Amino acid sequence: MSSVASLHNVIKRYVRGKQTIEVLHQLDLEVPSGQFLALMGPSGSGKTTLLNLIGGLDRPTAGEVIVAGERIDQLSSGQLAKWRARHVGFVFQFYNLMPMLSAERNIELPLLLTSLSSAQRKRNVAAALELVGLTTHAKHKPSELSGGQQQRVAIARALIADPTLLVCDEPTGDLDRASASDILGLIQTLNRQQGKAVIMVTHDQKAADYASRILHVDKGQLVEAADRSAATAA
Amino acid sequence: MKFFRLVWAGLWRKKVRTIFTLLSIVIAFVLFGTLQGIDTAFKQLVDQGRLNVLVTQNPAGLPLPLADLSQIEAVHGVTGVTYRSLFIGDYQSLRNIVIVLPIDTAHYIALNRNIFSVSPTQLAAFQHDRTGALITESLAQRLHWKVGDHVPVHALNAQKKDGGSDWTFDIVGTFDLPNNPSREQSLLLMNYDYFDTARAADTGTVLSYQVNIADASQAAAISNTIDNLFANSAHRTLTQTEKASAQGQLAQIGDLDFFVEAIVGAAFATLLLLTGSTLMQAFRERIHEFAVMKTLGFTDGGIATLVVSEAILLSVGAAVIGLLLAHALLPAVGALAQGQIPGLHLPWIVFGAGIAGGVLLALASVLPAAWRARRLSIIDALAVH
Numbered sequence: 001m002s003s004v005a006s007l008h009n010v011i012k013r014y015v016r017g018k019q020t021i022e023v024l025h026q027l028d029l030e031v032p033s034g035q036f037l038a039l040m041g042p043s044g045s046g047k048t049t050l051l052n053l054i055g056g057l058d059r060p061t062a063g064e065v066i067v068a069g070e071r072i073d074q075l076s077s078g079q080l081a082k083w084r085a086r087h088v089g090f091v092f093q094f095y096n097l098m099p100m101l102s103a104e105r106n107i108e109l110p111l112l113l114t115s116l117s118s119a120q121r122k123r124n125v126a127a128a129l130e131l132v133g134l135t136t137h138a139k140h141k142p143s144e145l146s147g148g149q150q151q152r153v154a155i156a157r158a159l160i161a162d163p164t165l166l167v168c169d170e171p172t173g174d175l176d177r178a179s180a181s182d183i184l185g186l187i188q189t190l191n192r193q194q195g196k197a198v199i200m201v202t203h204d205q206k207a208a209d210y211a212s213r214i215l216h217v218d219k220g221q222l223v224e225a226a227d228r229s230a231a232t233a234a
Numbered sequence: 235m236k237f238f239r240l241v242w243a244g245l246w247r248k249k250v251r252t253i254f255t256l257l258s259i260v261i262a263f264v265l266f267g268t269l270q271g272i273d274t275a276f277k278q279l280v281d282q283g284r285l286n287v288l289v290t291q292n293p294a295g296l297p298l299p300l301a302d303l304s305q306i307e308a309v310h311g312v313t314g315v316t317y318r319s320l321f322i323g324d325y326q327s328l329r330n331i332v333i334v335l336p337i338d339t340a341h342y343i344a345l346n347r348n349i350f351s352v353s354p355t356q357l358a359a360f361q362h363d364r365t366g367a368l369i370t371e372s373l374a375q376r377l378h379w380k381v382g383d384h385v386p387v388h389a390l391n392a393q394k395k396d397g398g399s400d401w402t403f404d405i406v407g408t409f410d411l412p413n414n415p416s417r418e419q420s421l422l423l424m425n426y427d428y429f430d431t432a433r434a435a436d437t438g439t440v441l442s443y444q445v446n447i448a449d450a451s452q453a454a455a456i457s458n459t460i461d462n463l464f465a466n467s468a469h470r471t472l473t474q475t476e477k478a479s480a481q482g483q484l485a486q487i488g489d490l491d492f493f494v495e496a497i498v499g500a501a502f503a504t505l506l507l508l509t510g511s512t513l514m515q516a517f518r519e520r521i522h523e524f525a526v527m528k529t530l531g532f533t534d535g536g537i538a539t540l541v542v543s544e545a546i547l548l549s550v551g552a553a554v555i556g557l558l559l560a561h562a563l564l565p566a567v568g569a570l571a572q573g574q575i576p577g578l579h580l581p582w583i584v585f586g587a588g589i590a591g592g593v594l595l596a597l598a599s600v601l602p603a604a605w606r607a608r609r610l611s612i613i614d615a616l617a618v619h
């Protein structure tokens with residue numbers, strides 16, 4: 001089975017003034033295509049750091065990062081931007097929608113970077129709105145939507161350009177239980193029905209349970225969840 | 235084009251702020267357009283000045299004896315001499331200013347054949363009627379005067395022997411000054427003889443001589459010869475080309491170029507600081523949004539281009555509005571000045587320069603924000619909430 005992401009000997013250090021902190025120590029990771037992977041771990045353990053490396057938002061200090069078949073640690077910032085547009089959809093904890101754009105304009109944003117015609121963009125946006133169940137809210141501004149609805153818009157925006165991989169950083173961290181399970185169900189459906197690989201950071205065991213695999217970030221390395229089958233059986 | 239909506243939405247993110255910024259730029263461009271329009275009108279007047287026509291005046295603007303005429307006519311290289319006086323009057327109220335030019339009916343029109351357009355019959359009527367007057371078509375329109383009207387003009391600076399200041403005229407015709415901005419002025423040509431015999435003071439004097447010469451390259455030499463004739467008289471003269479004379483008159487108002495440049499310069503320097511800090515403020519508020527757009531695949535250059543486009547749209551949009559307002563305002567300025575500043579309009583070159591100025595203003599003020607938008611690190615920007 002081919003990998004959607006493989007990381008080898010990845011080191012990530014942050015330099016802050018005179019202090020250097022090494023967040024990831026020679027980390028290795030293989031994510032098979034179509035997998036729904038949950039990353040867990042204590043605050044400050046490096047989950048977001050790892051996710052940013054996989055999503056091509058940041059580069060490692062050392063090591064190899066191959067995602068969607070590309071050595072992205074070697075791409076220039078311009079190449080990386082184009083690569084992200086093509087391969088990755090991001091979903092953040094705080095939705096990160098453009099406040100002055102309506103839901104449909106937010107969802108359309110990534111398509112502006114493609115060569116699709118305005119009519120094609122319109123069609124795709126309508127389909128994405130339908131998929132996340134917000135057809136009736138197309139013209140609403142983010143401020144006129146609930147948290148859960150905003151996150152659906154964010155998911156539609158992440159999906160619209162048909163990425164290889166969905167990268168979600170605590171997508172339900174700001175939502176109540178009901179909205180959270182809604183969103184997680186949606187992500188799971190996307191993973192199962194459209195075969196999108198998903199890498200999701202979460203603090204919440206219940207959220208992680210939607211994934212097909214759980215890894216813990218611990219002391220800069222990854223540890224397979226000890227008793228995955230037991231957790232699901234329970 | 236598909237990015238236009240994005241630029242537009244970004245521009246109106248804070249409506250009140252955008253409107254205030256827009257207004258301040260609009261005002262600066264109204265100022266720029268209006269002042270440049272006035273400046274251009276004056277320059278055109280100077281440009282109309284001929285180089286083969288000399289004007290002889292007293293250096294202090296005092297009257298010159300009419301007796302000088304034959305001496306000037308005798309100067310070698312002179313092909314014709316004529317003369318005129320001048321007074322300012324009003325018709326019924328000061329709102330209706332009339333510029334009265336007592337002229338040498340025998341030669342004045344003939345020596346300015348290329349400038350005046352008047353029908354031969356009306357000219358003949360003028361020459362044969364002591365109280366006859368020719369008026370510009372714009373004056374005829376302004377005061378609804380027509381041929382056959384008997385009109386009084388109250389002089390502001392020409393008293394009559396009888397103690398009054400009301401000069402009466404019989405309108406015998408109209409004239410035009412094609413392609414000359416002065417056609418918009420309220421000019422009235424009267425008989426010098428009528429003026430000179432009726433006026434209370436300065437009898438036998440003129441305000442200026444017009445000296446036509448055969449060879450423009452001799453202008454300086456002939457001017458010297460004329461001025462030397464009267465160097466030791468009580469009425470010294472200053473002879474210059476018509477163009478230099480017009481320039482000299484303009485200089486009396488003050489250094490208009492400097493005035494315009496100083497005002498416009500100060501306005502734009504202030505504007506640069508104002509828009510610069512506003513755009514920077516707007517950028518800071520949107521750091522997070524720009525970072526998100528970068529995650530979606532917008533490149534560093536793409537984001538910087540969006541920021542620059544917004545500034546250009548704002549600034550050039552405001553420049554166009556301001557220049558159009560100036561264009562609409564200039565005729566009103568002309569009306570206020572009752573045609574005294576003829577040829578008031580916004581030239582295309584000023585319009586073009588204004589648009590270019592709008593682009594420059596945008597680029598100069600947005601540069602710091604665009605630079606930071608380009609350099610913006612996704613990781614750092616997203617980390618802050």
Ligand SMILES: Nc1ncnc2c1ncn2[C@@H]1O[C@H](COP(=O)(O)OP(=O)(O)OP(=O)(O)O)[C@@H](O)[C@H]1O
Binds near residue numbers: 014043047
């Ligand atoms: N840009 C940065 N510069 C310096 N240090 C950083 C930077 N980003 C993260 N760090 C540090 O790296 C470590 C890991 O941060 P990271 O955000 O990856 O943790 P996390 O596991 O996502 O935590 P949380 O669960 O709180 O989101 C932390 O100690 C953090 O302070």
Ligand SMILES: [Mg+2]
Binds near residue numbers: 047048049169
């Ligand atoms: Mg995190």
